Amino acid sequence: MDRQEVAHVTTDSPSARAARILARVRAIPEGFVRTYGDIHPAAPRLVGHVLATAPDDVPWHRVVRADGTLPMGPLQRERLWREGVPMRGDRVEMRLARLPEVAS
C-alpha cells in the first residue's frame, strides 16, 4: 500500500503519528536497531523530527539509517556498542542487528 493508504489506515493527526512513532521506538529491544523507514515508511523524516523533540527516555540510539550509518555519530555509536550491536567500522551490520517488520 502507498503512503496515502497508510495514512488513512493509521489514524493520522500530528499527535497520533508522533505517539505511534514513539511507541515503536520504545519497542525496539536492546541489542537491535530499526531504520527510520521501518518505523514510518510514509514519512521517514518525520521520525527524525519526532526523535529530535522527544523525551530522552526513548532509546533513540536504536534508530539508524537504512544503510546502517549513524545519524548521531560517536555518541550513538558508543551506546550501540555497549548493547552489543554488531558493527563494522562506523556502521551497523544491518544484516544481523536489524529487527524484522513487526505486525501491529
Place this chain on the structure above:
DNA sequence: GTGATGACGGAAA
C-alpha cells in the same frame, strides 16, 4: 500564504 530545512529513503546515473 510561500519556501527552505531536516536525526531519511530509494532509484538513477
Place this chain on the structure above:
DNA sequence: CTTTCCGCCATCA
C-alpha cells in the same frame, strides 16, 4: 563506491 533528484511531513522564517 559517489552524487543527484524527488518524495515525505512538520516546523519555522
